[in-house]
Amino acid sequence: MQSEIKYVLITGASTGVGRATAITLSKNGYHVFAGVRNEQDGQALRKLSQQIEPIILDVTKAEDIENAFRLVSEKCGNNGLYALINNAGINYIDPFENTQEERARYLMEVNFFGMCKMMQTFLPLLRLATKDGTAKIVNLSSIGGAIGLPWESYYHGAKFAVLGMSEALRFEFRKQNVYVSCIMPGGIKTDFMTKLKSDVNKSLSNLKPENPAYYKTGLETMIKASEQFGDKIATTPEKVAGTVLKILSKRKPTFKFVIGIDGKMMYFMSKFIPSTDRHMLLRGQFGA
Template sequence: MSNSRGEILVTGASSGLGEATALALADAGFTVYAGVRSADGAQRIARRSPAIRPLSLDVTSSESVAAACKEVRERTDGAGLHGVVNNAGICVSAPLECVPLDDLRAELEVNLIGAIAVTQAFLPLLRSQSAATPPGNPAGRIVNISSGIGRVAAPFLGPYAASQFAKEGVSDALRRELAPLSVSVSVVEPGAVMTPIWSKVAEAARHVLDAAPVEVANSYRARFEQFVALNEGRAKASRTRPEDIARAVGHAMTARRPRTRYRVGSDAWGAAVAARLLPDRVLDAVIQRQFAAVSARGDAAVRAVPSGRRQEETR
């Protein structure tokens, strides 16, 4: 049995933004097909709500995407889907000079090509709802989760920025292609938010630096550590929560006229304004000052530590 408001697919729903979105949509009366990659993830998300249906889905596998689409088609008995939320994503962080090309390919495969693969597969199910849709409302809805990094590319997030800039462009093209078919396309651009994805970023990037030639790694290591401190500080200080992103997705899935973009968090708005108004050199200078401020705070903290302890902590 389905909830009365229809069915929605959410990819990458086992944790973080995807999990919060799946729960919010289930609470709003939708049946949610929660795309997960592991049996443990499926069991955990299924326990959160009776309206959530775990769905085995690896967006980088054409076989997995096809099987998931077939399963949803059978479960809905051909009634179609109300919406798709392309949330699955990873973040590769490291100096571009050091990033293994396989890691770059993986970033694009998950964040960009995976989103397109899911969209291609499920579009027929989104269009099939047109007969039951009130006049003036989209027959189906697509929400692509992007990032403020899709507006302003931060140092050491080049691969991630590449995927998100591309997702922004793909979303614009898709929106214009699907408008005559009564399928809406919205982009949600979160700013800094504390989710499990960021806890893995610094550790993975340090492995990349450790594997690089010493002279290359040493050229970047100090500034990368400043970046890690800046990133963690922003995420911890941010008032934006996964539930805020989930509310934006909910609006895109229920509004008569969904917005083309939802910017969530003051920093996401700031990135959009800066990208539009500031010359590149000015924006570069702003980012460099942020790094310098982090470095100054770190130096002050070291100077405040008694000399014996300082040596112990820097061994």
Template structure:
């Protein structure tokens, strides 16, 4: 029996590539996103598309109910919807900060709540939360984004042990640099929030760094393959890391004390 997969943020990047890969592998795939028109190219591949806003309760409930009415179960949830709200913590309006956490944390958490009853009934399930290496360490001017990913990491660790007795696995994917709309959106948010900023000099250096780093990012399919590996593993790892500089930075963060790690990070802005 084909596994039924729900992927959020399927309109672009890692979400779209994951939907394509899993559909080609024989999964029954539902791709969800706000921008339904961006998923039209998925439909000829047999992927079913849903309009879903992960900050809207009715939208999430309706989407999950549609899948359950058709398939009677959801075996795999890939919480991929997310974005980066960059700017100095002082500069970013609290309303924007709350929206960042609504999308990256609370939207994922609510979908987890909605799919768990089906997974418990089946005695099997995989919840794949797309975090970031930015959930392991923080860089200046990404504070609200890092806060959301640190929160998602902690949520995943707690959830993993809660649902393990029901045959459900919780996996965190930690991408590094990946070619996607994410980088441009983070850059745009950074510039927007810092027009009159007291931090403008350093922010301009970060903006330049982001532009250069983007040229070395890996293709989204690299992460899609990692997600498939996690889904198909009988005993998946708790965390999977891939993408430009991902493994190196995670290792460096483990090895270096805070003060020295700060010096390494700030050295990038000179």
């Protein structure tokens, strides 16, 4: 019979969904390794629960991932790692023409390649936890992994990649009893609006004289649309955390979980409305 202690590792646990998930899982009996990027965030989490064990983990740094693997391996022992939750992610808003390659590559490192390195590194520990059951990988994509929208092209590219990789590995890992699930939330009620306005304003200030005029109006329209709908229909981090808890409670969880009113609306559009009609509906909201 599997040990009562179930160990889980969460990346990007300092704030938002990652933090809410660490708290929710710790309250439900899981021992949580919470990946953070600095000691201050780790200390804040440690004060919340004895079941939360912060570890320094920047998913773009191979040495951090290797150190985390050693630490988690020592702690888990023969129990293995019950679940890996790849939550770390960032956004980048800019017209594609003005994309700074360094920033785009960094986004892909955080949102996609870091996730892949985590899965590749921790798979042996996850497999070890399956001797009496199943282990879980939960990857945070986005509804932006089903529909691409203007001004965030690399973000959407990364989130599409997360979904595709997750589905491929759902097949590859199934016979090892490691089940991959993917969560696709819409907007999240965190500091999203503040960060979005800051990112858009930075993008506006970097516009070039040769850029088409609609770049400016499109970015400004994006802010207005987010202000109009963001707070009204955005999902709380706790809702996403509850979905993670639900996934971990299932022996064989299903693959895809779409969350939020906006997320479900967009997902419906991606599946059932022809792209020409869908694009016509969305152009006005995003000024493109």
